[in-house]
Amino acid sequence: MAVSLWKSLLQTTKSRLFLQRGVSLYNGVHGFEEEAIKKKLQQFGGGSINLSKEDHGIRVLTLNNPKQMNAFTGTMMLELQERVTELENWKDGKGLIIHGAENTFCSGSDLNAVRAMSSSEDGMNMCMFMQSTLTRLKRLPLISVAVVQGKALGGGAEFTTACDFRLMTPGSEIRFVHKQMGLVPGWGGAARLVQIVGSGVALKLLSGALRVDPERAVHLGLAEETLPSSDETRSLEEAQAWLNKYTKAPAEVIQAVKKVVTAGRELQLEAALRAEKDIFGTVWGGPANLQALAQSTKRK
Numbered sequence: 001m002a003v004s005l006w007k008s009l010l011q012t013t014k015s016r017l018f019l020q021r022g023v024s025l026y027n028g029v030h031g032f033e034e035e036a037i038k039k040k041l042q043q044f045g046g047g048s049i050n051l052s053k054e055d056h057g058i059r060v061l062t063l064n065n066p067k068q069m070n071a072f073t074g075t076m077m078l079e080l081q082e083r084v085t086e087l088e089n090w091k092d093g094k095g096l097i098i099h100g101a102e103n104t105f106c107s108g109s110d111l112n113a114v115r116a117m118s119s120s121e122d123g124m125n126m127c128m129f130m131q132s133t134l135t136r137l138k139r140l141p142l143i144s145v146a147v148v149q150g151k152a153l154g155g156g157a158e159f160t161t162a163c164d165f166r167l168m169t170p171g172s173e174i175r176f177v178h179k180q181m182g183l184v185p186g187w188g189g190a191a192r193l194v195q196i197v198g199s200g201v202a203l204k205l206l207s208g209a210l211r212v213d214p215e216r217a218v219h220l221g222l223a224e225e226t227l228p229s230s231d232e233t234r235s236l237e238e239a240q241a242w243l244n245k246y247t248k249a250p251a252e253v254i255q256a257v258k259k260v261v262t263a264g265r266e267l268q269l270e271a272a273l274r275a276e277k278d279i280f281g282t283v284w285g286g287p288a289n290l291q292a293l294a295q296s297t298k299r300k
């Protein structure tokens with residue numbers, strides 16, 4: 001009796017926590033020193049993370065450091081956390097497109113910063129910082145899609161897995177190059193890759209540091225499709241058109257859809273069912289539901 005009560009309390013707390021905004025995966029108990037790592041990251045500047053204005057419920061996040069093939073500097077990591085907080089507070093959002101500036105996605109961590117932060121303490125703190133930010137990104141109640149142009153390498157490849165979907169442009173590649181650096185992914189990319197393609201394929205991609213072109217990515221289920229254009233502007237328009245197919249409903253409905261799917265992916269069955277009940281309660285009898293009920297009974 002006491003055990004099942006405890007289990008049920010634990011599951012409810014877990015599902016509540018996961019629905020909360022701005023919650024870090026790690027804290028002092030895990031040895032995470034957030035303020036210390038933020039101070040450190042501040043020393044490695046360059047580039048920016050830009051967020052466009054809202055357009056029909058969709059915003060575009062740009063990884064912008066083209067001089068270094070959009071490698072992630074320390075300040076870009078800090079800006080990414082700020083942009084994710086902004087997106088968590090975006091009430092009317094439905095979709096997010098993520099791409100790299102000047103037609104390439106991202107070449108991973110800025111190797112200059114990596115070299116200067118080679119102590120175990122810095123490495124662990126950076127790993128926890130990025131895992132936390134990318135987990136919050138993946139949990140956003142928005143449908144997110146990475147447009148992979150050019151190269152997505154190392155941390156860049158990991159970043160694409162923090163989006164719900166990946167669309168690739170002709171000639172692009174995703175490559176987990178970590179093995180060649182004597183590393184494994186540390187931004188949560190391995191765990192998410194296994195969820196996306198399964199453990200066998202993930203093992204091959206990581207242990208072989210394989211180059212995944214669009215055809216192979218679609219075949220493996222890593223990408224949804226190859227966009228027709230490699231031109232930056234046109235491929236973004238194509239991605240927008242692709243995303244529009246999944247965001248044609250009021251924001252509260254799209255957000256609820258994303259939340260039930262996230263709950264199903266991340267929680268154990270009973271906790272996921274409880275979360276689904278709570279989310280269902282937010283749309284049942286809501287404006288979109290009442291409007292639909294007042295209309296024809298046929299779904300076209």
Ligand SMILES: CC[C@@H](C(=O)O)C(=O)SCCNC(=O)CCNC(=O)[C@H](O)C(C)(C)COP(=O)(O)OP(=O)(O)OC[C@H]1O[C@@H](n2cnc3c(N)ncnc32)[C@H](O)[C@@H]1OP(=O)(O)O
Pocket residue numbers: 067068069071072107108109110111112114151153154155156158177178181183185186187
């Ligand atoms: C912590 C580990 C892991 C993680 O966080 O998960 C990582 O991500 S570590 C980084 C892994 N990434 C790499 O190892 C990629 C390294 N870069 C390359 O292999 C190549 O640069 C490229 C991306 C294949 C592009 O090659 P190419 O088209 O020939 O251009 P250049 O090599 O001339 O690059 C242009 C310019 O950009 C600089 N650059 C590229 N990537 C990085 C990077 N990750 N960090 C810092 N700088 C980067 C490159 O040095 C060139 O600069 P200049 O020489 O000053 O022009």
